[in-house]
Amino acid sequence: MRPTKKQLKEIEKFAESSAEKPGKAHDIDHITKVRKFAEIIAKREKADLDIIRVAAILHDCSIKKKGVKNHEKESAKMASKFLKNLKLDKDFINKVVHAIEYHGSRLVKNAKTLEAKIIHDADKFQTVGVGGFCRLLHHFSAEKKLDLKDAVDEIRDVQKRHYNVLQTKTAKKFIKDFYQLMQNFYRLYDKWDKVKIK
Numbered sequence: 001m002r003p004t005k006k007q008l009k010e011i012e013k014f015a016e017s018s019a020e021k022p023g024k025a026h027d028i029d030h031i032t033k034v035r036k037f038a039e040i041i042a043k044r045e046k047a048d049l050d051i052i053r054v055a056a057i058l059h060d061c062s063i064k065k066k067g068v069k070n071h072e073k074e075s076a077k078m079a080s081k082f083l084k085n086l087k088l089d090k091d092f093i094n095k096v097v098h099a100i101e102y103h104g105s106r107l108v109k110n111a112k113t114l115e116a117k118i119i120h121d122a123d124k125f126q127t128v129g130v131g132g133f134c135r136l137l138h139h140f141s142a143e144k145k146l147d148l149k150d151a152v153d154e155i156r157d158v159q160k161r162h163y164n165v166l167q168t169k170t171a172k173k174f175i176k177d178f179y180q181l182m183q184n185f186y187r188l189y190d191k192w193d194k195v196k197i198k
Ligand SMILES: [Fe+2]
Pocket: 059, 060, 071, 072, 103, 123
């Protein structure tokens, strides 16, 4: 069985309670944005929208759990348990769980389904571009306590890595402009950074 409207509401409620508080990198706004963009890609790439919707909603559900090394795997485990309790179809659950488990940029090479690749791409769109820069700046600077320069270097690396592993044609085409804009930003940033007081 696929999720009914009522079950989808329950899944959304679970994701809301698992998300970080508003303003943090993995808050409910992040989940909503990943879901929206994943649905856009899915329509263009003719993927299974039910799998996409549920996987996007639950993709970071373990994020608040302490001591977790691989939040993708842990989120997949938690999502599986939650969806089994809702008595959804086993094959459907397996496909959702697979998409969650491989949404990391280092893991996506092992993704076997179009839906898993789409969840990955929609998630990475949240790091590449101006919005992604702001989100990561808060993460590295306010949360990880890096110096501003180190935080910018870190973000530049993340954006490059994430852009280079995009999987779907639709995401690559859509995200290209956002990424190019950031490359111009870094070019000007380096120019500014080289100016030293003598
Ligand atoms: Fe994640």
